[in-house]
Amino acid sequence: MSRRPLGQLEAEVLAALAAADGPVSTADLRARIPGDPAYTTVNTILFRLHAKDLVTRSRAGRHYLYELAVDESRLVADRMRDHLRHASDPPGVLSRFVQDLTADEEHALREILHRPES
Numbered sequence: 001m002s003r004r005p006l007g008q009l010e011a012e013v014l015a016a017l018a019a020a021d022g023p024v025s026t027a028d029l030r031a032r033i034p035g036d037p038a039y040t041t042v043n044t045i046l047f048r049l050h051a052k053d054l055v056t057r058s059r060a061g062r063h064y065l066y067e068l069a070v071d072e073s074r075l076v077a078d079r080m081r082d083h084l085r086h087a088s089d090p091p092g093v094l095s096r097f098v099q100d101l102t103a104d105e106e107h108a109l110r111e112i113l114h115r116p117e118s
Helices: 006-019 026-034 039-051 074-083 088-100 103-114
Strands: 053-059 062-070
Touching: 006 026, 006 039, 006 062, 006 074, 026 039, 026 062, 039 053, 039 062, 074 088
Parallel strands: none
Antiparallel strands: 053 062
16 A cells, blocks of 8 residues: 555545535544545544644544534635745746646636636
8 A cells, every 4th residue: 555645645634524514533534535544544634633723523422523624725725825835936836737727627717717806
């Protein structure tokens, strides 16, 4: 089994929490993440996300149930902006990003860019 970067697993956990209909246990969340990550690994990620105030948790017997505490679109946009800010060639990064968009993503981006500002 190949290992993925910790940041990628953290992003996958956040995405799975965002897709959940409500609070989920570590075991339920683990089942939603591709690649069969270890229970302890997912639990560690959840504890770290809780410490960062990105998830909330509530007791359910001996375990916790977790829920996303932030808006997923804001979280992802902030990460993208942070990566762009640290790039040596931000226009090149943006160009590559746009080149790699699917047709649907490109259409959505064009609509967003052509909206009058509120």
